Amino acid sequence: MYSYQKENIINTKIEDLMIKSEKVAHVQVDNPLEHALLVLTKSGYSAVPVLDRNYRLKGLISTTMIMDTILGIESLETEKLSLLKVEDVMNSDIPRLKLNHEFVRALGLTINHPFVCIEDNMGIFCGILTRRSIIKLFTKNLTKLPNS
Ligand code: AMP
Numbered sequence: 001m002y003s004y005q006k007e008n009i010i011n012t013k014i015e016d017l018m019i020k021s022e023k024v025a026h027v028q029v030d031n032p033l034e035h036a037l038l039v040l041t042k043s044g045y046s047a048v049p050v051l052d053r054n055y056r057l058k059g060l061i062s063t064t065m066i067m068d069t070i071l072g073i074e075s076l077e078t079e080k081l082s083l084l085k086v087e088d089v090m091n092s093d094i095p096r097l098k099l100n101h102e103f104v105r106a107l108g109l110t111i112n113h114p115f116v117c118i119e120d121n122m123g124i125f126c127g128i129l130t131r132r133s134i135i136k137l138f139t140k141n142l143t144k145l146p147n148s
Contacts, residue, residue, distance in 0.1 A: 005141040012103045012137060018118050018127040026051050027086050029058050033069070034081035036061050049117050049125060050090045057117050057125040059092035099126055110134055
């Protein structure tokens with residue numbers, strides 16, 4: 001049998017668990033699609049945040065969104081990679097967390113999203129919280145009960 005340190009988990013601060021913006025691969029709204037595809041492919045991430053020139057969070061872009069856009073009826077319309085910009089394809093309807101939100105809010109959001117973007121009160125991108133880091137936190141706070 002196992003028990004877990006409930007307080008440690010509930011009282012976790014989003015800031016303590018997030019990957020800070022400096023370490024997060026991102027693209028900008030006005031980058032051509034081919035740049036986004038390059039970042040996604042080279043980083044190995046399936047989706048990355050989209051920021052404007054002032055580092056404000058604008059949305060997410062994924063390899064699937066790009067492939068879906070360039071998929072023609074019979075062939076790949078690769079010219080779209082240089083003609084279209086990230087903002088033409090990105091999803092701007094994304095879940096967001098603020099630095100001062102309670103951790104339980106993050107828990108709920110990561111049920112359906114592998115990561116959630118965090119912004120400050122001015123909308124400036126601060127980093128991401130991944131489902132992986134939350135599962136790690138739970139694992140770290142599990143204790144095996146004696147005689148079990
Ligand atoms: P992981 O939990 O590490 O598998 O990450 C889940 C998803 O979060 C990845 O597929 C990416 O979309 C995103 N992600 C994780 N770490 C980063 C990072 N350093 N930069 C950009 N996106 C990331």
